[in-house]
Amino acid sequence: MHPDTPTAQAALFVTERHLLSHFAVSTEPNAPRLPLRPHGKLNRFVAEGSRMHEAVSKLWPEIQWIEDKGLRSQVTQTWVKALERSPLKPDDLNRIPFTLLVPNCPITFMEHKRCVVHIARQSAEAMQEFMGRALPIHMDTVIAGAILADVGKLLEYELGADGKSRQSERGEALRHPFTGVALALECGVPDAVCHIIAAHAAEGDLVKRTTEAYIVHHADFMAFLPFKNPKNVKLK
Numbered sequence: 001m002h003p004d005t006p007t008a009q010a011a012l013f014v015t016e017r018h019l020l021s022h023f024a025v026s027t028e029p030n031a032p033r034l035p036l037r038p039h040g041k042l043n044r045f046v047a048e049g050s051r052m053h054e055a056v057s058k059l060w061p062e063i064q065w066i067e068d069k070g071l072r073s074q075v076t077q078t079w080v081k082a083l084e085r086s087p088l089k090p091d092d093l094n095r096i097p098f099t100l101l102v103p104n105c106p107i108t109f110m111e112h113k114r115c116v117v118h119i120a121r122q123s124a125e126a127m128q129e130f131m132g133r134a135l136p137i138h139m140d141t142v143i144a145g146a147i148l149a150d151v152g153k154l155l156e157y158e159l160g161a162d163g164k165s166r167q168s169e170r171g172e173a174l175r176h177p178f179t180g181v182a183l184a185l186e187c188g189v190p191d192a193v194c195h196i197i198a199a200h201a202a203e204g205d206l207v208k209r210t211t212e213a214y215i216v217h218h219a220d221f222m223a224f225l226p227f228k229n230p231k232n233v234k235l236k
């Protein structure tokens, strides 16, 4: 297995992160040494981490657009953590509607999310081409912020008995910009990217947005507001 593959990175991450909690380690010179041999629980843990990393890579081919290897890994890890804590499964994201605010919304969560990332990148490229001299744009920050903007929705939504998504009790208390920032900070995501998560929605209207945050905010609303006028929407 090549060390750069998502599976190898996932295995390394969970192994490093959790080895100490599975094996007694002492710095005393005469302390008995325990063999570093993974037991069943750790094997299952590594396999589960690896399965989640693969699911995230499948959901988000756009993560590969991020040039900085460390940021790529932090973004992946944030999505893995969200899925681990969410009542939603990776496949649900290709099925549930992207918003609860549009009745019978025909576009799925992932269709909308990926569209926003594509709009944001292409908008940033156009702005860089024509105005980059006066308005520098950090492309990795735009892409990472767009990919993470709605990661908190995995903690905001749940599935009802009818299989449809609805807002959870936690979601009522903490909308996804807040839970998204909490997840991202846990994974070491830089503040400039967390700023985009925090400011991408209406809450961000009270904030002085960075250029990158403005781009993601408008990309998000461009792919949302037309659905609010029923005349625009062709239902299935």
Ligand SMILES: [Fe+2]
Pocket (backbone or CB within 6 Å): 149, 150, 176, 200, 201
């Ligand atoms: Fe959002």
